[in-house]
Amino acid sequence: MKRLPPLPALHTFLITAQCCNFTRAGEQLHITQGAVSRQIAGLEEHLGYALFHRQARGLSLTEQGQALYPRIEQVFDLIGEAVEHASIRRTPLQIKAPTCMLRWLLPKLMTWQKLRPDVPVELTSSVHHGIDFRRETFDAAVVYSPLPGPKRVGQHLFDELLTPVCAPHLLQGPDAINSLRDLEQHTFLHPSRDQRDWAQWLSVAGVEASAIRQSQYFDTLDLAMTVAAQGNGVAMGDCSLIGEDLKEGRLAMPFDLTVRTGAAYMLVSSPSQEPSAPLRELMDWLVAQATTPA
Known part of the structure; x- marks a missing residue:
């Protein structure tokens, strides 16, 4: 040759x-x-x-x-x-998400890494629900958009859908939660001091907010879910985020009533630069996962 x-x-x-x-x-x-x-x-x-x-x-x-x-x-x-x-x-994609999203997002990213080991992803969680791409060096982020309307930016993942959740054993026995009145005998777990989520759901259920007698407050929704799964109260969960917990029996829904708040979780990337091909592929895949029934 x-x-x-x-x-x-x-x-x-x-x-x-x-x-x-x-x-x-x-x-x-x-x-x-x-x-x-x-x-x-x-x-x-x-x-x-x-x-x-x-x-x-x-x-x-x-x-x-x-x-x-x-x-x-x-x-x-x-x-x-x-x-x-x-x-x-050699360069992992950097993704930011609020801690409440980890219950949904982390298993999805683990699946992604098995499908695409050539496109590594590093996930950073935060108690904050927003992103400032001018100061934060992330490729993409999941953000909580509290208000509906055309001003939302990014790709829609899912709407916030609230319902009470608790440990499965609280649905059985003499103190079982069988009716709305039974809630008064349990501690209400809140991810914030304003009690907004519980007040909104109780209003739709036709129950006065005064039913909230015993309360425990946490810094994050994820922590409230963890305490609820331990049987130490009833938390207000987001159906979109706790699907795996319900499926695996870590949490249970005592009522069928769900309340759509108008808020949503959005997937966004930096508006100042075009996403790379791997980032576009990951974002499109996550959106598809969010719209696929469990």
């Missing part, structure tokens, strides 16, 4: 074939016109045939040059793709 020509010389040929001019090729390659001419001459000597017709008004490819050009172009395209692919493998 004949020894392959030097890669720099092939790259010089590619650029010169695109320009058909030694001077412009030199400008793109940041070398002199003479250096381009010498590299092309050396490549032609190595190959044993001419690549360009030298004409008064410029250059034109010979028949051999025309045959070689598209293949060399393809080779350098493949090299560029390989370099980009290797870079993507």
Whole structure:
């Protein structure tokens, strides 16, 4: 097998074939016109045939040059793709999400890593429900959008859908929760001091907020869910976020009534730059997961 020509010389040929001019090729390659001419001459000597017709008004490819050009172009395209692919493998996508989303998002990302080990993802949780891409270096984020309407940005994951949840054993025995009045005998678990979620659900259920007698407050919805699963009270859960807990029997719904608040969880990326191909693929996959029935 004949020894392959030097890669720099092939790259010089590619650029010169695109320009058909030694001077412009030199400008793109940041070398002199003479250096381009010498590299092309050396490549032609190595190959044993001419690549360009030298004409008064410029250059034109010979028949051999025309045959070689598209293949060399393809080779350098493949090299560029390989370099980009290797870079993507080394740089995980950085995703931010509120802690309440972890019950839904973490299992999804674990599945994603099995499907696409070549696109690693690092997840950062926060008690804050927003993102400031000007100050935070994340590729994408899940945000809580409290109000409906056209001002929402990003891709819709799911709406907030509230319902009480508790440990399964609280639905059995002498103190079982069988009616709305039975709630008064249990501690109400709140993810915030304003009791907004419980007040909204009780209002739709036709129960006065005064039914809330014993309360325990937490910094996050996720922590309230954990305490509820331990049997230490009844929490207001989001049906979209606790599907796995219900399926695995860690939590149970004492009532069928669910209340749509108008809020939603959205998936967003930086508005100042176009998402990379791997990020677009991940975001589209997560949206598909959110719209697929469990």
